[in-house]
Amino acid sequence: MLPSETVPKSRRWWLWLVLSVVVVAADQLTKLAVLSMFRPGEERVFTTFFSVVLAFNTGAAFSFLRDAAGWQRYLFSVIAIAAGVFIVWLLRRGGDRWYCAGLALILGGAFGNLWDRVALGHVVDFLLVHWDGWYFPAFNVADSAITIGAGLLILDSFRQRHADPPQQMEHLQRGSETQRKP
Numbered sequence: 001m002l003p004s005e006t007v008p009k010s011r012r013w014w015l016w017l018v019l020s021v022v023v024v025a026a027d028q029l030t031k032l033a034v035l036s037m038f039r040p041g042e043e044r045v046f047t048t049f050f051s052v053v054l055a056f057n058t059g060a061a062f063s064f065l066r067d068a069a070g071w072q073r074y075l076f077s078v079i080a081i082a083a084g085v086f087i088v089w090l091l092r093r094g095g096d097r098w099y100c101a102g103l104a105l106i107l108g109g110a111f112g113n114l115w116d117r118v119a120l121g122h123v124v125d126f127l128l129v130h131w132d133g134w135y136f137p138a139f140n141v142a143d144s145a146i147t148i149g150a151g152l153l154i155l156d157s158f159r160q161r162h163a164d165p166p167q168q169m170e171h172l173q174r175g176s177e178t179q180r181k182p
Contacts, residue, residue: 013092016104023108027141028115034126049131055138056122073117080114083107098156105149112142 038044038054045051058073087107091100116123125138 013094016091016100019104020108023105023145024112027112030141031124049129051128052126053128053138055125057125058122073121077114077117080110083110098152102149102152105145109142109146
C-alpha cells in the first residue's frame with residue numbers, strides 16, 4: 001500500500017521506507033545471484049545490446065575515482081549516510097507521490113550500494129548495455145533505482161503546483177495591505 005497522492009506531515013511517511021527496503025533487498029539479492037554464478041570479468045551476452053558481467057567498482061557512478069588509494073570508500077559511505085538522513089527528513093515533511101517515490105528510490109539505491117562498500121569494500125555491478133563496440137559502464141539495481149528516482153524528482157519539478165485557495169487569498173491580501181501602508 002502506497003501513501004495517497006499528497007502525503008501531509010503525518011505518520012504515513014515511513015511507508016515510503018518500505019519502497020526503499022524493497023530496493024535494497026532486490027539489489028542485494030540480484031548481486032548475490034550474480035556473485036554465485038559469475039567469476040570477475042565473466043560476461044554472458046543476452047542480446048546485441050545487453051549482457052550480464054561481474055564487475056567490481058571501488059569508485060562512484062561510472063567508476064569515478066575507482067583508481068584512488070581507497071579513501072573514496074569512506075568518502076562515498078559518509079556521503080550516502082548524510083544523503084540518507086537528509087532524504088528521511090524530506091520524506092517526513094511529506095509531498096506528492098512522485099516526489100516521495102523518487103526520494104524513496106534514491107534512498108534505497110544509496111543504501112544498497114552503501115551495503116556493498118561497507119561489507120565488501122567495493123560495489124558489485126553486473127548490468128552491461130552496449131552497442132557495436134560501445135559500452136556503457138556496468139551498473140546494478142541500486143544504480144537503476146537512483147536514476148529512476150532522480151528522473152521522478154526532475155519530472156516532479158516540472159509539474160504545476162496549485163496553492164490552496166484560502167492560503168493563496170490570504171497571501172494576496174497580506175501583500176496588498178503592505179503596499180497601502182506608507
